[in-house]
Amino acid sequence: xxxxxxxxxxxxxxxxxxxxxxxxxxxxxxxxxxxxxxxxxxxxxxxxxxxxxxxxxxxxxxxxxxxxxxxxxxxxxxxxxxxxxxxxxxxxxxxxxxxxxxxxxxxxxxxxxxxxxxxxxxxxxxxxxxxxxxxxxxxxxxxxxxxxxxxxxxxxxxxxxxxxxxxxxxxxxxxxxxxxxxxxxxxxxxxxxxxxxxxxxxxxxxxxxxxxxxxxxxxxxxxxxxxxxxxxxxxxxxxxxxxxxxxxxxxxxxxxxxxxxxxxxxxxxxxxxxxxxxxxxxxxxxxxxxxxxxxxxxxxxxxxxxxxxxxxxxxxxxxxxxxxxxxxxxxxxxxxxxxxxxxxxxxxxxxxxxxxxxxxxxxxxxxxxxxxxxxxxxxxxxxxxxxxxxxxxxxxxxxxxxxxxxxxxxxxxxxxxxxxxxxxxxxxxxxxxxxxxxxxxxxxxxxxxxxxxxxxxxxxxxxxxxxxxxxxxxxxxxxxxxxxxxxxxxxxxxxxxxxxxxxxxxxxxxxxxxxxxxxxxxxxxxxxxxxxxxxxxxxxxxxxxxxxxxxxxxxxxxxxxxxxxxxxxxxxxxxxxxxxxxxxxxxxxxxxxxxxxxxxxxxxxxxxxxxxxxxxxxxxxxxxxxxxxxxxxxxxxxxxx
Amino acid sequence: xxxxxxxxxxxxxxxxxxxxxxxxxxxxxxxxxxxxxxxxxxxxxxxxxxxxxxxxxxxxxxxxxxxxxxxxxxxxxxxxxxxxxxxxxxxxxxxxxxxxxxxxxxxxxxxxxxxxxxxxxxxxxxxxxxxxxxxxxxxxxxxxxxxxxxxxxxxxxxxxxxxxxxxxxxxxxxxxxxxxxxxxxxxxxxxxxxxxxxxxxxxxxxxxxxxxxxxxxxxxxxxxxxxxxxxxxxxxxxxxxxxxxxxxxxxxxxxxxxxxxxxxxxxxxxxxxxxxxxxxxxxxxxxxxxxxxxxxxxxxxxxxxxxxxxxxxxxxxx
Numbered sequence: 001x002x003x004x005x006x007x008x009x010x011x012x013x014x015x016x017x018x019x020x021x022x023x024x025x026x027x028x029x030x031x032x033x034x035x036x037x038x039x040x041x042x043x044x045x046x047x048x049x050x051x052x053x054x055x056x057x058x059x060x061x062x063x064x065x066x067x068x069x070x071x072x073x074x075x076x077x078x079x080x081x082x083x084x085x086x087x088x089x090x091x092x093x094x095x096x097x098x099x100x101x102x103x104x105x106x107x108x109x110x111x112x113x114x115x116x117x118x119x120x121x122x123x124x125x126x127x128x129x130x131x132x133x134x135x136x137x138x139x140x141x142x143x144x145x146x147x148x149x150x151x152x153x154x155x156x157x158x159x160x161x162x163x164x165x166x167x168x169x170x171x172x173x174x175x176x177x178x179x180x181x182x183x184x185x186x187x188x189x190x191x192x193x194x195x196x197x198x199x200x201x202x203x204x205x206x207x208x209x210x211x212x213x214x215x216x217x218x219x220x221x222x223x224x225x226x227x228x229x230x231x232x233x234x235x236x237x238x239x240x241x242x243x244x245x246x247x248x249x250x251x252x253x254x255x256x257x258x259x260x261x262x263x264x265x266x267x268x269x270x271x272x273x274x275x276x277x278x279x280x281x282x283x284x285x286x287x288x289x290x291x292x293x294x295x296x297x298x299x300x301x302x303x304x305x306x307x308x309x310x311x312x313x314x315x316x317x318x319x320x321x322x323x324x325x326x327x328x329x330x331x332x333x334x335x336x337x338x339x340x341x342x343x344x345x346x347x348x349x350x351x352x353x354x355x356x357x358x359x360x361x362x363x364x365x366x367x368x369x370x371x372x373x374x375x376x377x378x379x380x381x382x383x384x385x386x387x388x389x390x391x392x393x394x395x396x397x398x399x400x401x402x403x404x405x406x407x408x409x410x411x412x413x414x415x416x417x418x419x420x421x422x423x424x425x426x427x428x429x430x431x432x433x434x435x436x437x438x439x440x441x442x443x444x445x446x447x448x449x450x451x452x453x454x455x456x457x458x459x460x461x462x463x464x465x466x467x468x469x470x471x472x473x474x475x476x477x478x479x480x481x482x483x484x485x486x487x488x489x490x491x492x493x494x495x496x497x498x499x500x501x502x503x504x505x506x507x508x509x510x511x512x513x514x515x516x517x518x519x520x521x522x523x524x525x526x527x528x529x530x531x532x533x534x535x536x537x538x539x540x541x542x543x544x545x546x547x548x549x550x551x552x553x554x555x556x557x558x559x560x561x562x563x564x565x566x567x568x569x570x571x572x573x574x575x576x577x578x579x580x581x582x583x584x585x586x587x588x589x590x591x592x593x594x595x596x597x598x599x600x601x602x603x604x605x606x607x608x609x610x611x612x613x614x615x616x617x618x619x620x621x622x623x624x625x626x627x628x629x630x631x632x633x634x635x636x637x638x639x640x641x
Numbered sequence: 642x643x644x645x646x647x648x649x650x651x652x653x654x655x656x657x658x659x660x661x662x663x664x665x666x667x668x669x670x671x672x673x674x675x676x677x678x679x680x681x682x683x684x685x686x687x688x689x690x691x692x693x694x695x696x697x698x699x700x701x702x703x704x705x706x707x708x709x710x711x712x713x714x715x716x717x718x719x720x721x722x723x724x725x726x727x728x729x730x731x732x733x734x735x736x737x738x739x740x741x742x743x744x745x746x747x748x749x750x751x752x753x754x755x756x757x758x759x760x761x762x763x764x765x766x767x768x769x770x771x772x773x774x775x776x777x778x779x780x781x782x783x784x785x786x787x788x789x790x791x792x793x794x795x796x797x798x799x800x801x802x803x804x805x806x807x808x809x810x811x812x813x814x815x816x817x818x819x820x821x822x823x824x825x826x827x828x829x830x831x832x833x834x835x836x837x838x839x840x841x842x843x844x845x846x847x848x849x850x851x852x853x854x855x856x857x858x859x860x861x862x863x864x865x866x867x868x869x870x871x872x873x874x875x876x877x878x879x880x881x882x883x884x885x886x887x888x889x890x891x892x893x894x895x896x897x898x899x900x901x902x903x904x905x906x907x908x909x910x911x912x913x914x915x916x917x918x919x920x921x922x923x924x925x926x927x928x929x930x931x932x933x934x935x936x937x938x939x940x941x942x943x944x945x946x947x948x949x950x951x952x953x954x955x956x957x958x959x
Contacts, residue, residue: 012927020857024665093820095801096794098847105665107845119822126824236660248675249682253711261707263675263826268661292709300661304674304707317682340822354827357682415827422831424821 022100023233028109028124028157030148031134036165039074040134040203041097041110047210047225048099094120103229118373118387119340121148122427125155126413129234132161132224137170137200141183147373149184153191154336154389154429156409159231160188162198163224168205172215191376197231199224238301242324243267243275244403244411246356247317251306259290259306260315262357265410267324268300269307276322277315278401279329284311318358320401320411327403327411330433331396336405337364339384341418341425345392346383346512348519350549351425353396355414361397361552362416363519366512368392383512384426393434397552405429420544420599452532456490459631460529462554463622465538466547466601467564468593469579470571472610472618476564477538479619487632489534494521496539509590515546522550529554534631542598560629562622563604568593570611666854673700673842674707675826676805677789680840681714683830684787688780691717691744693729694906695862696791696843699851702860703842704789705740716743718779718788722771723748724759724908726884732863747779759910760889767908777813780837787830787838795847805844811835852929856922865903866925868917872896879913904929 007015031037063074097108109124131152170176181198207213208223244265251259273286289296290306299305353362370381370390384390405412416426453460465473484491507513528535551559572580583591590596608618691697704713737744752770759767794801806828873880874894883896901914919925
């Protein structure tokens with residue numbers, strides 16, 4: 001890895017001193033499959049002498065064996081890391097490469113160009129300050145070029161290098177280069193990319209990469225490495241913003257020390273600065289900036305710090321310490337979502353949303369529109385599928401502090417997490433807060449749930465019956481209610497079929513509609529619990545996520561999940577309503593258990609195996625369990641049991 | 642690392658007149674600290690894998706900084722194959738005592754019972770049983786849900802594609818096609834019971850960064866990294882140090898005293914020494930910058946088969 005610097009051999013101490021002051025630029029390379037992206041990265045590593053002899057020897061051997069350059073060195077082999085990729089000749093995931101010159105260290109996010117991997121490009125772009133967009137000089141601006149540029153602009157990268165590659169294959173023709181550059185600039189301006197530096201290169205031959213090519217005497221711009229070494233970093237802009245310190249962790253080694261740790265997202269901080277903790281809005285002053293190397297007089301965006309404050313105010317993980325214009329606080333937003341999971345986004349389903357160090361429950365509305373990333377057209381949409389981008393409103397279960405994404409990626413960008421699999425299924429950018437969230441307040445009521453339930457001499461609860469169609473949910477729920485009624489309890493029943501005739505008659509049986517179906521029923525059940533009632537809900541409710549969402553709406557002790565467990569074969573054999581027959585014949589689509597999944601509860605409060613007991617025995621068992629839980633105690637109307 | 646100082650303002654925050662230029666090492670340090678704090682805030686039972694080498698030394702130093710003035714709120718775990726250099730073990734015990742940290746060590750008892758070792762079983766079997774299986778045993782035994790490792794993306798091609806928060810199944814398997822997208826600095830550390838996450842705070846550091854940082858921060862290192870006269874034999878083009886009498890000498894083999902040092906440390910029979918006179922950090926960095934072979938070349942395990950690291954990682958190796 002010999003750097004060219006002569007100091008290494010002559011004066012290593014001077015060399016080290018110089019290299020300790022290098023800056024860091026992170027960039028992303030984007031291009032279509034055959035634009036020569038891997039070759040360019042291989043060339044950058046090679047020209048900055050980051051390839052060792054043993055790696056070079058291995059590369060030469062591999063190039064002869066599986067290379068695509070007719071036995072010549074195939075740089076692409078250097079960067080296609082996984083065996084699966086080398087065999088298929090594709091790049092399947094974002095990879096990070098490192099090289100350094102005498103002036104800078106570089107981290108390159110190398111992302112594949114295929115359509116199905118928009119997810120990876122957005123991921124790679126999220127940490128980059130600059131994008132190198134590759135264009136094949138023979139092909140000019142392609143659909144993929146537009147798509148990559150749009151994503152780069154969406155994720156907030158402001159600086160673009162347009163690398164017109166394979167110039168050797170068009171005879172280094174200036175007219176071709178100029179035409180491509182002018183086409184690109186016209187398009188780039190439309191999507192807000194105006195800082196574009198165009199360079200004619202050949203990744204394979206090395207023209208205009210590290211040194212000026214004799215083949216392009218007409219080109220007077222910078223060569224690629226020079227440009228990357230000198231382009232101004234985003235850190236100046238970040239430091240000039242208002243202070244934002246998302247609090248990660250509170251350091252309390254003893255009673256005398258309470259330090260708020262985090263990486264400064266923007267701005268600067270000094271001891272004595274007046275700061276505000278959001279969302280609470282409490283104010284204090286910075287006492288110290290504590291580090292292992294001694295207290296600091298100043299800390300800037302990008303540094304990980306520990307602050308102590310002069311006053312004992314509430315501040316915990318997920319809060320933001322801010323100065324200057326404070327961040328906004330809201331619980332409903334318009335956002336741009338990039339969907340990253342195989343399973344489509346379901347409006348109304350509850351997801352985890354992580355923004356900075358804050359984790360909250362979120363539900364997404366139906367998209368206002370989705371964006372065709374090739375044409376930038378806005379299209380109507382009911383949902384978002386893998387790699388789709390759409391604009392949706394999001395509503396949270398609590399208020400958070402944030403900035404619009406365009407102002408601050410760290411306090412305005414978030415990820416969505418599936419509550420069951422814990423997979424990261426989407427990324428989002430906050431556009432703005434919805435005003436109505438500031439105008440709807442919970443009405444504080446003097447008569448509350450407890451007093452209403454007390455009046456009835458009971459504790460309110462939801463008995464949530466879930467199971468396949470024909471499993472016996474409604475039959476058992478009906479018997480349970482009769483027993484409770486006889487005991488003088490105040491009850492009500494929400495039954496799947498009945499609710500679908502009224503409240504939910506606008507909903508069908510797609511996954512998205514099933515989610516909305518359960519969301520409404522869960523909200524109604526919550527109101528019934530508020531009214532002090534024991535509420536029996538009898539719904540197939542096939543998805544764990546929605547049952548979890550219903551559970552989360554009420555207190556832990558108020559939700560009792562009853563799994564009416566009937567094997568599919570038995571339910572189908574009974575087929576009371578003749579629905580299985582219809583589903584099997586194809587006359588009924590999206591039928592649970594046939595062509596739509598049923599996710600059985602993992603730890604239900606009560607598990608009824610209907611093949612082992614009659615509905616009456618099941619009802620007895622349930623009432624007994626409710627008694628064990630103290631739900632049927634006392635009462636003004638019935639006998640003490 | 643400190644930033645250049647500026648005058649202290651009274652009350653209202655003042656903007657900077659000119660930006661403070663953070664060096665690449667300051668930015669790497671800040672990122673690593675952020676990652677460590679995120680783990681501590683989100684996990685139930687974290688642990689730091691400590692292998693005694695230079696990367697572990699940097700990782701430990703960063704942990705001390707991340708949680709200062711508290712001590713790192715997790716123990717260190719050393720999976721001891723029983724074949725580490727004696728100087729490594731002495732250094733380990735010394736550093737842990739000085740810092741006042743908790744060290745757990747684990748040696749695969751089944752491997753010990755079967756007498757598994759590199760000379761008798763070969764590097765592949767030894768590495769699998771004493772390292773990979775030993776690591777899994779230790780993680781399961783203590784119920785650790787997150788384990789820090791000192792791996793870097795510049796080390797090897799499959800590492801370049803691994804996330805900083807690398808999710809593992811309940812069987813410790815890595816699935817390169819099911820990795821979670823990692824955006825901005827927002828890490829998803831959620832998992833089900835039984836599943837775990839390996840976290841690599843040094844992902845974006847290179848070998849040169851590590852050495853420069855050790856130099857700048859005066860981080861103590863195992864003396865084996867520095868050149869000294871040591872008894873070695875040359876085998877298959879690799880210089881192996883005769884660290885104890887468990888090493889069977891081949892007919893005609895006589896250990897030579899040579900000035901050597903190690904670029905990377907592992908089990909002594911599997912770690913090749915290089916002839917060197919570099920006895921100070923600047924000398925070592927100079928030698929590294931002028932050298933023409935990559936650092937893992939001295940490791941026997943990587944030569945065993947093509948794509949070997951990718952396969953090992955899928956099986957649960959760090």
